[in-house]
Amino acid sequence: MKSISSAIRGLSLAFCAVMLLASSFFWAASPAAAETYSVKMGTPKGLVFDPAVVTIKPGDTVKWEVGSLPPHNVVFDNTKVPDGNKELAAKLSHKGLEGAGKSFEVVFPADTPAGDYSYYCLPHRGAGMVGKVVVQ
Ligand SMILES: [Cu+2]
Known part of the structure; x- marks a missing residue:
């Protein structure tokens, strides 16, 4: 027993x-789960993206939310993305102007090359409303 x-x-x-x-x-x-990073467009500080720089990994999502002083949009400058990739810059851009309470999400594809992706808000570029997504 x-x-x-x-x-x-x-x-x-x-x-x-x-x-x-x-x-x-x-x-x-x-694999590590994809994450979503939020960026406010326009804050009480003024015409800024907050945070101005987000660091992500391929496959992650950036969610831009309209804050103060709308309308806003997000345009990736094709001269300020890795390899001057026009197609990718266009794909990541959200050129439609968004008003109060709106938001939009952009998925950075799993094959997004690492590097700095600078962008701006078209109506407020002159006021210095620029941001950057760093893909690791
Ligand atoms: Cu703006």
């Missing part, structure tokens, strides 16, 4: 070890 119960205990211990090992493989294999 004693040998059977110790065998069962040994088996359950082995089962636990296998499950622990299996779950560690699962954690190692699953």
Whole structure:
């Protein structure tokens, strides 16, 4: 009797070890979850993007929310993205002017090259309303 119960205990211990090992493989294999970063367009400080710089990873999303002094938009300057990629700059831009209470989200595709992506708000570019997304 004693040998059977110790065998069962040994088996359950082995089962636990296998499950622990299996779950560690699962954690190692699953990619980091994509995140969403919020940027306010226009604040009580004035015509600014807040924060002016966000650092993200490919696959992440940036959500721009209209704050003070609308309307605003987001235009990526094709001369200020890696390799001067016009297509990507256009894809990331949200040229439609958005009014109070509006927001929009832009997904940076999983294959987005690392680098600095500078952008501006078209109506308020002259006032210095510029921002940057740093893709790691
Ligand atoms: Cu603006």
